[in-house]
Amino acid sequence: MVSAQNQTAKVAGVVLDENNQPVENVNVSYQTKTSSTDKNGFYQIVVPANQKVVLVFTHTSLKSITVTLQLKPNEEFEYHVMMNDKAEQLSDVIITSNRRRVQGITSIEPETIKTNPSAMPGVESVLKALPSVNANNELSSGYNVRGGNYDENLVYVNEIEVYRPFLIRSGQQEGLSFTNTDMVQKIDFSAGGFQAKYGDKMSSVLDITYRKPTKFGLTAEASFLGGSLTGEGISKNKKWSAITGIRYRDNSLLVNSQETQTNFRPTFVDVQTNVNFSPNDKWHFSFLGNASQNKYNYQPLTRQTNFGTIDEPIALQIFYEGQENDKYQTLFGAFKSSFSPNDNNNYRLITSVYHTQEQEYFDIFAAYFLGEVDTNIGSETLGEVTFSQGIGTQLNHARNDLDALIVNAEVKGTHFINLKKHQIDWGIKYTRENFRDRIVEWEVIDSAGFSINPPIIDIPNDQPYNPYVGPLVPYQNVRATNFIDIDRISGFAQWRTETKLGNSDFWITAGARFHNWTVSGDGISNAKSQIVVSPRAQFTLKPNWDRDMVFRFATGLYHQPPFYRELRDLNGVVNPNVKAQQSLHFVLSNDYNFKMSKRQFKLVTEAYYKSMTDVNTYTLENVRIRYRANNNAEAYAYGLDMRLNGEFVPGTESWLSLGYMKTEENQDGRGFIARPTDQRLKVGILFQDYMPNLPNMKLYLNLVYNTGLPGGSPSYADAYVYQSRLRDYRRADVGFSYVLTERNNERPNGHWLKRFQDLSLGFEIFNLFNNQNAITNTWVRDVYTKNQYGIPNYMTTRVFNVKLTAKL
Template identity: 35%
Template sequence: MILSVCARAQQAVVDGIIKNDSGKIVEGVGVIDSATQYSVRSNTKGYYMLDVPPGKSVTIFYYLPGYFLQKRTVTLNSGEIRNVNIKLRARENVLKEGVVRDKQQRNRAGDVHIELQKVNFIPDVSGGVEGLLKLMVGSHNELTSQYSVRGGNFDENLVYVNDFEIYRPFLVRQGQQEGLSFVNSDLVSNLTFSVGGFQSKYGDKMSSVLDVQYKRPAQFSGSVMASLLGANLHLEGISKNKKFTYLFGARQKSNQYVLQSQPTKGIYNPSFTDIQTLLNYRINNTWEVEAIGNYARNRFTFFPESQVSSFGVLNQAYQLDVFYNGGEFDQFDSRFGGVSASYHPDSSKLRLKFLASAFQTKEYETYDIGGEYLFGELQTDQSKKDFGQIKTYLGTGYIQNFARNYLQVGVADVGMRGSYDAKKNFFQFGANVTTTNISDNLHEWQRRDSARFNQPYNPNELVMAYFYNSSADFNYTRISAFVQDNISFDSGRINATIGVRGNYSMLNNELLISPRVNFSYKPTGKRDLIYKFSTGLYQQPPFYREMRDLAGSVNKDLKAQKSFQVVAGVDYNFNMYYRPFRITGEVYFKNLWDLDPYFYDNVRIRYTGKNDAIGRIYGGEIRLYGDIVKDATSFISIGILKGEQKVTDSAGIAGFNNYFPLPADQRFTLGMYFEDYLRQNKNFKVHINMMYATGLPVGPPSGHLYQNTLRLPDYKRVDIGFSALLLNSERKNHPAHSYFNMLHSIWASLEVFNLLSIQNTLSYTWIQDNSTNNQYAVPNRLTSRLLNVKVLFNF
């Protein structure tokens, strides 16, 4: 997919209107050039426009769930625009869009099918594309859009938008501070999500790739969405001569309503704003240029007041009461800009794309929050007058958290991509030079006072529970390149992708060579079955976060973390109860070395800054997609894994010679999305998503990683949404002067987050008993049940 924009160089154009056999326009029809695999969709008025290479015979496929596949073969001259109108014939039994549209995706091990049309309707607090991804791979925090894939952490995931690599904020500590993700679902045309075993053309990380392509508009349209959690606006259009297209998206999010449902009460004032634009201009039949821009402004202000946390069992329960003072103010501002030029000479099999981009983030995390706490055992005897109240005080004290953390990061990148089509062989190649500038000031500490004595206690000096004070200012350059060959045998039944990737860092003078191989085989016969296999090296050079150790010092000599991965799977399309279904299954193994051990601080990852661990991850996943209800696709995703590590430099500390769980060792995950509608009226729908995940490893504070032998409680959550189509443009009974004639559709939704009101635990606060010095793990819980109302206008 990384070359798909390059492949769009316009030499000739096919356009038209798509209708069904009743004469009604059909929206969302996939239109694909079988040679280049470039695809578009028909818009709200049934119109499509597809760029095709001139001077050769091109077969175009038209597909949509519920309709027979149509195809047309055309041969166009350079600069020619041909109108081809299509009438789709309905049928009862056909595979869903994502299953039919991308044969290459089915051939690649690790690729996960995502249905974009679900994004606007899935009931999820974080929303967007990531809401669907978290259902696929598992999650333990509804407040974040970050996701962990197959035992990896958040920093091991690659994200591309139109071939540009995307970065996320670095200092974000909690999901409640997190703003909007970069990917704006209103602007997305298609995406590829790989959870392992991905190709050499993708970058140097170890877990996953999300490759997003934004739309190429065919006419003016847009949408407006408003809810209790924020608002979105998007516009798209094309010039009269069809040479210039534009996309614009603006999003505003305020999760104040959600945060107020947490156990910690106070004044929350979050504000997250994101603006994006994508401009494309076709200069001539050989060249086109594209520019993408993004500005994100994130603010989080918080003045906590109180917190009451109860936990334990029926006959032994405890309660922590905290009374706060102070506050927190965070700001995260990021800017991204990129320009690309695509070159495709007439009648040539060579395509080139040149890219340049710059990313800058300025992040400020400042807080000074003190909390006076009372901790005690509750009265559990219902016959007592003080039932449910604290009967015995076990600890009192004061905890003060202070930070003045400032970070500026700048990344500049220039690169090129290319491809050459040699019939059975499709070569791809590319190179990048990336310069990174870091300026960081870290000043953070915590003071604990228990029974008027600092903890840890020292009669001669004031000792902090932890104290970080460091600064760093440096820059470095990385050079990377790849080459790969996509080979097809036996009429496409056997496919292989063989490639190698190289990376050299001028900071630590480390050269990385990563060969990768991907195979697929489709047996002969009536069954639509594909076997898949991939293997290779995946090496992740350190970015700034990995270099900074627990005390804030930067290790510039840190080497890349490395993994050898093997993935094997099967993909099977079948019919059951006269409805289409698809099942995919994969098993995988990762051998890890030169690991930089880490632990989670909410959603922030803190590293030790040393390559002193080895590890292994193995497991399996199975996913089922299908029409449990006719014409309403649902899916279920199940995953099991075991991830463990061992510190290689024990330094004489007992226990380090044994394997212990990785911080992302989530043994079992189950995600499910179900869709239904009223039989009498399909315009009224219900959407349910469910998530179950076993708890992550956890241990006492200031302990070693091998002490993380406890587990958080299992994460359980059910969200439900009800949607109704209030207006449909196909209705003809609007007055001629009606404003509704300008609208394509209006949707209204009612969402219930955390339907069962399960109090999930994100982490623990550790409180010490005054008399015995025992430590108690007090749960920090996530959000409770909430309602959300949403209205969506498409025009």
Template identity: 40%
Template structure:
């Protein structure tokens, strides 16, 4: 164990022992906090106004707070979106007083507008108002769209649900739904091939997100955690939604005895309308389907069983016809024209199910037992023949041939062929537990996962420019790239954690200290890792509502299949887990401006990276080196302000400044003068220095049934290198990503409108129009690297032709709840 690890473990021990040095005589007030429908209110604030101490309720609505005075005290109960309530009572020292509280929902009514703020950060975890996603204009239609406007999160692809967090890539983000880990397809190359995200927005009840420094209860990735809880319905209802991009149907209900509940969603999506705006013309036939259900049986107050099931089929068929792309600069304007033959046919089918048993032997203990399985059947097949012309355009102002082809720079052809098939089966057994006493919460968990992967790769590429085949050896007529492999993998992973949280009160100062440790073992490389982690949340009890938090620890990421597959298709059995050491310091400040509530959040972070597996990104495809070749770091500042910029409607803006670098160990090259150059540190593929995210809502003051919703994003360009290059430091940068989407809605029935009168069977109805890419920005997602044998100077050349994202599109949507 290193010196730093010993210090960190000592800190964990001291944090858990801190409460032992603070004891005095006290009484206890405990009970449940519920809404008017009897549902528990999680994370409600309980403040002893007399003694200036406080706590928060658990996920089940339970709270417990210590009092040291015997005379009258005042307890205040509040939660965002509910009317605060104060209770005056007397508690005897050494006795327990039971108090159950019911809070009613608060509404800020501005001409019939009803909106409540529910975004709140609790240390290294942010709780997100998932209801905003219903009106959020998003080309992908995925739940993850709401994350992309948060600080530290970026995604330069409106058609993808993938996102990067603080310098990490798409594969470094943990996603849970009802404590079950969710996986993404292995073979997907581009956002246009992506279908529906696993998360069904209509089924979501609670959202937690951490951009780093998360606790030991969450698993083994190096970037972020998205933790989703699905609804347990308490009434019969249905929802239907349709647009030019697809349709969703949701049905939910409860049994007569209130012990059985179900919620089921069916979604269909087609992106053909969007794809027709790309430079690459042809016949697009994408079809994405998803079925998801969550069933729950409560056999007794102590025992409940739930079932989560998902079936997803994504079919993508494309027969390209012609492509015409203009690029370059004013002084060197170029045009690529490609004529195609052939087609591409991809299938990504996934099946996931989880059976959970939850047992509560007493009010302090929760025991969960989860059995889950994930199956993926993926195929990637294409035969594409292309003949291309690369021309220089006339840029002489006033010329009669302005914009036309002037000189041919290169001519050639290519053939791309693939027959790639992958099957994966993951089976997992897991136990989770929670034990709560007074101001202490102990959590633990252990799981074992068996993985079976069968991968068949047969992929090659031929490029012929001006009649000469371009290959890795110019003396041979051979394929530019050929990968063929046959891999069968059976391995096991075991992991677990132990975590303890203490609430400590020192006068007006309240501290929540959490410490824990995770372990992971992987039999593929016989690797055992220990990951100590901690977090401290401090509320000094000042007049201004401000809190501070500090978190960090060790985060190991045992490689998943793509990370230990070498570029030639073989497996690296000597691969090791990537390691990230997080340190996150932040603050949250609640204030009022213009007589409305606002929240300011600030975080500063540093991540030290070791055993990095370098990679290059092509669209949403990650090309790994398959070896632990580098060390690096990521550091930055995240800032977010949210609140009612317009009375009764929540909006937010975020700002991120970040840099992430890596250094490939022992790399060097020889320059034109014969000198040996060691590149040192250079930007990682996710190094986005500066980004701004925006979500804004507004309405017509005297007619709030008409509303507008706007999302905006600006991010500086990502580094990009030549995919076939062996040099990792040969980088340029893409242009900045700029996008604004706007949606307009008219409510006919519901909280913001009732023009349909008393239609009892219809609870909510609205119609919307969405304008995607309002200002028609030409954003670049990747490059097509065109090779030529000679140019005007009779020199071999390689041109980076930008692959642009979608242009302006208009969507019409209708949504109804019954």
């Protein structure tokens, strides 16, 4: 990226009133720069490039309008404004450079994330409202994109790849995602067909940029779920700037609403800082650091889950003893230097270190009763189990420890040629990964006094009529110790050009990646060095039509060389020769900007098909993925995504998403079955509103509907036998915010609210309609009928939250 120092762009357009008549003497301002419209309503103003710019349009008799822009150097951006005297604007109308339209990137404003009501706040909460992104766990920051899993998504902050903890198996153990929303300037997301400059994952890219402070600021938030404090500032000589945030999270309010009664208080805390130093126009240095600690102490007490049918209601009652003590500590530091000898060349050196220490210790004994439920209204035992048809116990034990150290060093370059009509990007990266992992995990199941063997042991057992002479083994037993090193060298080269195709604008982006890796370590003697090459291309056409449309086609190979968790099979044994999974993408999209009722809207439609080979199949337990590490399958995914966003309410931005997706896999040539992420139909609504007579009161609504995921299968079971689905996922979160600083510009100087940029009091309702959403099944065996029942594990019920937000 070329340095933004001393680079500018131009914004020009016409200001009209609601009768489409030009408006004269409209003041257009950015910080200290101002311009005004002439008698034809025309204006133009020069603004800085490669940074967020806020333009304000004001007039003596019309309501003001604020627009946020981010333009590339020398870009001439055309923006027309319609002003009236009725609608008070709620927040910024977001306009971005055509560059993102050309690349097929979805841009999300940080303000949308901050106001979005969600049990798990952050960037991911808004991503889950997009048509291509699916998740049915409101306690997790994990998401899957177009049939992929949680491990198939790239996440960058300031061009630096960030990682997730490894041992976490439940969303309620996560607490916080890496990204601190109060520090974010820009969020870009691509759901497929992305460029070669991005890394080696098969599904998506989330590219986040933290902002560089331009003045002192302080942001604070406090709620029933925790709080955060973020401070930022800049030195007097403008060469140094820094932003630091600390967050604390307590999920007790959410977890205690679940069916399992517990003694439980999970706490999570992290500190992040981003420091920037620019000694001159040519050099820029930055440091990004993060330290986090998740403590998860869990002591379950009781649980009752009702399921079955109206005619045959069944309930599972469980009484627990024991506890779980988990701890996840991560340290992350990255140093980035950027050198721009001139406007056409830029070089970057990026180094980073990630260290995680994780422990997962638990001993939980569960006594369960499976029986019929009393449904007689008026009965003293209404809702209770009156006849037990299955009785048993289960003991789960784990002593899992993991210590991982990941070191990266990367050099990148960007070059502009022939008056910036051509852009060349390249990069090369070395990664060293060291894992020290101990797994001791077993499960014993006893039903009516009889120890149950795993399905892989097929020995007749007809006790008590005949004595059992087979082995007594745990139902599940995983024991392994792994000391593994992985060395990787990867790189890319990419070319982008803008040209004409007749009278239409045409863009081409073409490039390729390579990735070489070798696995070594104790007990590894047969590891092979492997290499993959991934060519990719994108073509974009903007016809010279009256309608503002852009068409885009993207294709390419997307390899995913195995990370440590993908090398480890169901028994914890590392297979060093697991191949890279391969996905061939075809994406065809249309981007249409239009006006309706004199308001701006955008409709984005994408059709896609992915053909996958060397697939590393897996089982999914909440958010824990356990791979088979054998590349024994092929798979496909196809679908259609549609997203309409714009000013459904004047001065606000909302969107409606609709997606259909089907993904299946074929293991060992046995035929295609649904993959664990086969989420078929998706509807998402993100809606903002305000009260015209009470503009201080804002409304934010987040609605998600997904058809049910596959329900999984018991341990060691054949996935082809278990093809049931969970119930549909339905969730509505709503937030109300009373903005005390609304119309602060009309208050007299010296008013106490003038010192705040924002001061808001919010009230949130999570799971507004109290829907019972399931994340997985617990499998219970009835010794009498030999049946196994899939008991849904329900997520959170309706929860209320109050929060206070202040920004100086």
